[in-house]
Amino acid sequence: MQLELRDLSYQYEDLGNRVKVLRQVNLKINQGDFIAIIGQSGSGKSTLLLQLNGLLKPTSGAVLCDGQNINAKGFNIKRLRQKIGFVFQFPETNLFGQTVYEDVAYAPQNYGQQGRQLEETVDWALEQVGLESSLKDRLPFQLSGGEKRRVAVAGILALKPEVLLLDEPTVGLDPRARENFLSLLGKLNKQGMTVVVVSHELDEVARVAKRVAVIAAGKVAADGTVRKILAGTDLPKWGLETPEVVSIGKRLGLLTNGRPILTEDELIDALLAKEGKRFV
Amino acid sequence: MFKDFRLGSYVQGNSILHRLDPRTKLGALAVLAMSAFLIANWLGLVAFFLVTIALAMLTRVSLKYYWATVRSMWLILLLTVLVNGVSQPGTPLVKAGPLVLTVQGFQIGGMMAVRLALIVLLTTTFTLTTSPIALTDGLERLFRPLGRLGFPGHEIALMMTIAIRFIPTLIDEGQRLVWALEARGGEVGGKGLIKKVRGLLPLFVPLFIGAFRRADELALAMEIRGYRGGKGRTRYRELTLHRGDYGTLAVTLALLLLILLLRWQS
Numbered sequence: 001m002q003l004e005l006r007d008l009s010y011q012y013e014d015l016g017n018r019v020k021v022l023r024q025v026n027l028k029i030n031q032g033d034f035i036a037i038i039g040q041s042g043s044g045k046s047t048l049l050l051q052l053n054g055l056l057k058p059t060s061g062a063v064l065c066d067g068q069n070i071n072a073k074g075f076n077i078k079r080l081r082q083k084i085g086f087v088f089q090f091p092e093t094n095l096f097g098q099t100v101y102e103d104v105a106y107a108p109q110n111y112g113q114q115g116r117q118l119e120e121t122v123d124w125a126l127e128q129v130g131l132e133s134s135l136k137d138r139l140p141f142q143l144s145g146g147e148k149r150r151v152a153v154a155g156i157l158a159l160k161p162e163v164l165l166l167d168e169p170t171v172g173l174d175p176r177a178r179e180n181f182l183s184l185l186g187k188l189n190k191q192g193m194t195v196v197v198v199s200h201e202l203d204e205v206a207r208v209a210k211r212v213a214v215i216a217a218g219k220v221a222a223d224g225t226v227r228k229i230l231a232g233t234d235l236p237k238w239g240l241e242t243p244e245v246v247s248i249g250k251r252l253g254l255l256t257n258g259r260p261i262l263t264e265d266e267l268i269d270a271l272l273a274k275e276g277k278r279f280v
Numbered sequence: 281m282f283k284d285f286r287l288g289s290y291v292q293g294n295s296i297l298h299r300l301d302p303r304t305k306l307g308a309l310a311v312l313a314m315s316a317f318l319i320a321n322w323l324g325l326v327a328f329f330l331v332t333i334a335l336a337m338l339t340r341v342s343l344k345y346y347w348a349t350v351r352s353m354w355l356i357l358l359l360t361v362l363v364n365g366v367s368q369p370g371t372p373l374v375k376a377g378p379l380v381l382t383v384q385g386f387q388i389g390g391m392m393a394v395r396l397a398l399i400v401l402l403t404t405t406f407t408l409t410t411s412p413i414a415l416t417d418g419l420e421r422l423f424r425p426l427g428r429l430g431f432p433g434h435e436i437a438l439m440m441t442i443a444i445r446f447i448p449t450l451i452d453e454g455q456r457l458v459w460a461l462e463a464r465g466g467e468v469g470g471k472g473l474i475k476k477v478r479g480l481l482p483l484f485v486p487l488f489i490g491a492f493r494r495a496d497e498l499a500l501a502m503e504i505r506g507y508r509g510g511k512g513r514t515r516y517r518e519l520t521l522h523r524g525d526y527g528t529l530a531v532t533l534a535l536l537l538l539i540l541l542l543r544w545q546s
């Protein structure tokens with residue numbers, strides 16, 4: 001599935017004041033992309049994500065899914081939301097069910113699954129996020145932060161979506177949970193799922209994303225490969241900090257295959273290659 | 281769906297009305313609302329309407345906004361006209377089965393609806409120019425004499441402040457929950473009341489749990505900062521009545537007297 005934002009603007013009115021959140025945004029997201037949307041707080045990146053499955057409607061311009069306007073009359077938005085999963089920033093927002101089972105079953109139920117099939121879907125989704133199926137009868141609000149987040153993601157994966165939208169998915173997770181979560185995203189993307197993630201954590205973005213779009217003042221300020229954007233020199237211009245690994249690589253003048261360093265592993269390899277003897 | 285919820289919102293500003301003491305505005309609102317109910321002829325209502333519009337214009341908030349608040353009450357206004365219209369004996373205007381809409385009833389109902397609309401306009405003028413904090417400060421001060429009788433004025437004012445403060449937070453959270461529900465194929469706001477309510481049911485548990493959690497955290501945060509109730513507590517903003525306040529009260533009371541006089545004469 002290809003998603004496209006075309007000349008999309010979004011504004012809302014607050015007691016007669018117009019607040020322009022997005023201005024003339026153009027962005028294409030292809031099947032299998034792993035794209036991170038980054039930008040300062042208040043730049044409009046979360047709003048952009050909400051546009052992608054029609055939760056917010058553009059003031060002008062359009063959101064196209066395989067060329068079709070998703071906000072047009074007659075377009076089946078419910079079908080679209082089956083294919084596009086949305087994981088909200090706070091897991092509490094995602095949890096409705098009385099039990100973990102009910103919660104994960106909520107979405108597939110809405111799309112007509114029941115009986116054995118539903119149970120299998122729930123088991124499958126819990127397994128995907130690495131949760132024991134013995135958790136099924138627990139109350140979602142008694143779980144730890146990391147578990148809640150995984151239940152929330154399982155509740156979305158249960159739809160078997162083609163596209164996964166995530167808003168700040170690793171906030172509030174401990175390092176281990178964060179690690180697990182990032183590798184889950186990587187795994188899903190490898191299986192062919194499109195992943196769109198809004199994030200402040202540029203170090204994480206550097207590790208998992210393939211492509212990065214920068215939103216500044218409601219516009220797409222830059223769009224390119226993760227290396228081009230994060231190892232480039234323009235990040236401060238958009239109010240963003242250069243990832244630590246990138247700064248270290250630059251400071252030491254290290255390269256990997258002639259390109260700037262992006263990840264921790266690349267940095268270690270480059271250091272070993274250059275200074276290896278001294279460390280041993 | 282919650283975006284339209286605008287009742288009781290305050291707009292920062294520095295108009296004459298903004299600067300008045302909240303107690304003055306509260307008193308004036310009460311007197312003016314009473315006046316609206318005492319006026320019993322159309323000419324008086326039109327005159328009063330002009331006064332109300334003048335007051336609304338003093339806030340410097342677009343009149344469109346006022347129009348929207350009145351429009352959002354159209355059903356209540358219409359019902360007021362109809363219920364009064366059929367419950368008064370008189371010259372029949374329209375007949376529908378056993379119900380007879382009379383000319384006199386229509387008159388009375390119409391006046392009642394206009395009064396309601398006027399009170400909505402006045403209240404909107406009040407809330408637009410009075411921050412919730414100022415309002416509760418004013419109420420607390422007004423309650424103070426009752427403290428000797430054991431009336432917990434400070435606690436009630438604090439509860440009001442907190443309740444008002446959390447309305448936008450809860451609306452935001454509700455909106456996010458609705459989105460999360462829709463994103464998972466749930467339907468909110470379907471056709472028909474039962475379907476609508478059933479669609480909202482899954483929201484209640486998370487909304488309540490969130491509210492309780494927040495209340496808990498707030499209580500803790502207040503205790504950490506040494507909150508120990510209203511006794512002996514000094515105030516950051518001391519309320520004092522100025523010349524403008526006395527003037528406002530005098531003018532509104534004079535208006536009330538005038539209306540009483542006119543009513544008594546006729």
